[in-house]
Amino acid sequence: MSDNLGFYLDQSVCTGCKACQIACKDKHDLPVGVTWRRVVEYTGGTWQQDGDTMVPNVFSYYTSIACNHCEDPICVAVCPTTAMHKREDGTVAVDPDKCVGCRYCEWACPYSAPQYNPELGHMTKCDLCADYRSEGKNPACVEACPSRALDWGPIDELRAKYGTVDAVEPLPDPSITRPHLVITPHRDAQPTGSGTGEIANPTEI
Amino acid sequence: MNVHELPLILFTVLAQMSVGAFVALGVVQVVGRLRYGKAAVDEIADPSLYAIGPVLVLGLMASMLHLGNPFNALNTFRHLDSSWLSREIVFGIAFSGLGFLFAALQFLRWGSPALRQALAALTAVVGLGLVWVMSMVYASLPTVPAWNTWATPAQFFLTTFLLGALAVGAAFMGVIMWRRQGLARRFAWVERLAPVRWLLSLRRPEEPPPEAAAAGDAGRRELVEASLRWVATASILLLGVQLVVIVLQQRDLAADPGMPSASVAAYGTAWFVARLVLLVLGAGLLGLTLYRMVADHRSALLVATVATAAFATVLASEIIGRSLFYDSMARIGM
Ligand code: SF4
């Protein structure tokens, strides 16, 4: 696993436009209901007293997540068939010839990355655009982002360049799977576990 | 009700019921044999044993429906060192294989009684292992807090013993009624069918000459009555434990700040009330009625009706309960 590939997201510039999600869907010809990259909106707020008035103090920000090709992928650990496996370059992929479509990985992954394709009868997920990469191109989502919020590469390089933040709401405690993910947090980003807001678009992820 | 996960609901409940019934039959065998003799116990317990087979097969078939691509099912053994799901499948196959082997030997009366008894004990242990492994498939997921608790194995074992005991009670009364109605004679033609005749011809004669006559009607009746009293007592006790577990589990669920609200909401439904009502009705009220009726030597038809009603009511409650268990599935994260 020389490369240990992963993703970077700049939350502070992500506008929630979902161009990455659509580029991914288009590139991989995904059917309705299968979304390898998802953009989640996290919203919350409180009231603040300002003199005699109560003023709203609200926040809302977006997090674009595909698969984090985790260091300790729980999807791989629970898979009964070993169809879900880690590859040489550190990416996590499904072997369709082994998968029984039990969907156990879908229950386990706290990022909703493995997605079941009922037409194929097996699990599918982000492979970090293995074919594009082999041609020296960037993954479709990274290329499509108008805000240039996404990047990808060996996780050590991403961490050297962008830092080590990966624990912001609504993402889970990173100690569970140790995601290959670096985030530049939004100015209102809430730390993981604070539960100060909620996911505003649960049906879209 | 969670229709979506129906295959898993049926599989887990039916498999647990099979394990429970097998264990309950084992207890009747071991305890009953001392007082009523082997022949009397076999006469009642064997038909009940054969009834477990179809239930288990139904459960296993249901589990296959859950798979998107059953043709790859052989791959599911590949990850035994890491995946509880792999282990569940191995234990499921081991329990069914051993169970069928034991039922076949018992039917054909092959092998010494000691050997068969050892096989039955092994089957029971593997069955209890299956229930444990089955519960760990859910309880081991750190990403689903509603499942990731001690209450998951506790509930699975309670389902096992409660349904197992009540199923055995209902089956015993079924055997009695079957004899009463002279159905055995009406279905005598079955024994003349070629494959059945062949099977029966493989059967070894009873080694100690049949002492069934010695046990007689009175002995058989006493045995069934004792078993039913035991079943009724077990169901009332298990109901008590079940209620305590449910209360503690709901308390933990509500107290955990990291619990997804969807998990809590799943239990705030009329279905949950229905499950509790059916549970108390079936295991409690009908269990008590069953006990009283047996103690009062009421007619077999009446006892059979109550035993069956108690079993059916608790089965309905457990199916709803399992459905809620799947409804409560909500992941942390996104
Ligand atoms: S994000 Fe989910 S699917 Fe991707 S590697 Fe991590 S645990 Fe597996």
Ligand code: SF4
């Ligand atoms: S759905 Fe496929 S990849 Fe996922 S756990 Fe089951 S066998 Fe493994």
